[in-house]
Amino acid sequence: MSTQHGPITIKPINEVAEYLRNLIPPDIPGDYALKPMFEGLADEQDIRNGIIAFRDFLYLFCDCLITKGDSYAKPPKKPSGIADYPFLHNITNLLVDIGYHGKLAEDGKSLLVTHLPLCAAPKPKIPVSAQIACLRFLTLCGFLFAGVDLEAKTIPISETQILHVSYPAHPALPVGLRAMAIADMELRTGRRYWNDNNLLRCDYRLLKAENTDMLEVLQDFLHPLPPDIQKFALKLHQRYTDMGLTCVLSILSDVSFAYVHISEGRKALSTREKYQQRVWEFCYSLKNGYCLFVRAKKTDKYTDVIAKFPLFLREKIATGYGCYRKLGRERCQGDCQGICLPLNDSILEMAKDIETWLDCEAGACPI
Numbered sequence: 001m002s003t004q005h006g007p008i009t010i011k012p013i014n015e016v017a018e019y020l021r022n023l024i025p026p027d028i029p030g031d032y033a034l035k036p037m038f039e040g041l042a043d044e045q046d047i048r049n050g051i052i053a054f055r056d057f058l059y060l061f062c063d064c065l066i067t068k069g070d071s072y073a074k075p076p077k078k079p080s081g082i083a084d085y086p087f088l089h090n091i092t093n094l095l096v097d098i099g100y101h102g103k104l105a106e107d108g109k110s111l112l113v114t115h116l117p118l119c120a121a122p123k124p125k126i127p128v129s130a131q132i133a134c135l136r137f138l139t140l141c142g143f144l145f146a147g148v149d150l151e152a153k154t155i156p157i158s159e160t161q162i163l164h165v166s167y168p169a170h171p172a173l174p175v176g177l178r179a180m181a182i183a184d185m186e187l188r189t190g191r192r193y194w195n196d197n198n199l200l201r202c203d204y205r206l207l208k209a210e211n212t213d214m215l216e217v218l219q220d221f222l223h224p225l226p227p228d229i230q231k232f233a234l235k236l237h238q239r240y241t242d243m244g245l246t247c248v249l250s251i252l253s254d255v256s257f258a259y260v261h262i263s264e265g266r267k268a269l270s271t272r273e274k275y276q277q278r279v280w281e282f283c284y285s286l287k288n289g290y291c292l293f294v295r296a297k298k299t300d301k302y303t304d305v306i307a308k309f310p311l312f313l314r315e316k317i318a319t320g321y322g323c324y325r326k327l328g329r330e331r332c333q334g335d336c337q338g339i340c341l342p343l344n345d346s347i348l349e350m351a352k353d354i355e356t357w358l359d360c361e362a363g364a365c366p367i
Helices: 013-022 044-071 086-101 128-140 173-186 214-222 227-242 271-275 311-319 345-349 351-361
Strands: 110-113 144-146 163-166 246-251 255-260 278-285 289-294 339-342
Touching (some): 110 173, 128 144, 214 255, 227 246, 255 271, 289 351, 311 339, 311 351, 345 351
Antiparallel strands (some): 255 278, 278 289
16 A cells, blocks of 8 residues: 655646635625724724725736736645645735735825845845745736835845835725734734735634624635525535534635534634534635535444435445545545535535435434
8 A cells, every 4th residue: 555645736826816716705894893903003994995905906916816827926846735836925925024014104005114024134034036026926916116126136125225015006905905914913813824825815804803603704605606505505504503513614725614513511622623523514625626525424323314315425425535545545635524525516406415414414313
């Protein structure tokens, strides 16, 4: 049995961009209250308008990646994953650096930058060769960088060399970028990884004073799917949260809404610990698209129920799930995640059977 994972085939940058575009919230309300820590940043409405402007920039950013990304985003010789583009990681972290360390001008229409830690000599985290390339790409997306020569090889930022960052098409964007960068650095619930590109999701909910209903987050997650499939997924969410399962949002390289039994009186669990106990989940990944994963562990207890399912579903359940390498196959395929059912029209034909199946796994089998 081989233990080799085999070579990684990286996805084209246009597919990565389309994936990222689907994660951007389509509708951002204009009247939510902000956390007190943002009171001194700008007027609340200006911040909300700035976040919407930043969201609109992200749409353009993804569109530019789709049409022109091949000239900027090159895969590494030894990619660590199917979306491992250093350019994406560099440009995301550069935006965070500009927003977090930049100071808003008095009119709020530009950021004044005198210090970019990730670009600082002698050992910049963002390579010198990548810094100018990132700025050039951002200019394609509407940014204006006054005070730096984009034909130069380095960015000469110092206390006396001020970089003025603006976005003429939407002058409110610098406020939004600053707010989102602060949220990305200080309000994340988990560890902030160099390559997670979380800023590109425009997770404005980090700034909200009140907690967000998970149903609302799931609705945003499902928005690219056809209405009937959205309705099916939302019905499952409501059914199993009503049964007492907890919906846990996990955002790593993939985005997952996992449904978990959490016993009362137990010690507090981290998001990761909760996720590891999931019964089933909705997941959106670059590899599989939108899917329903089921970690079926009780199938021997309801074989009579399974016998009534359609042939396709019976075969999927019979195949089970587990580590590919332990099953004697060549490469790790992530099959330990569960039995995978794509969220497409075919799942609607089995909707009632899937509900019965999940009932059984959730401890509410109809027999």
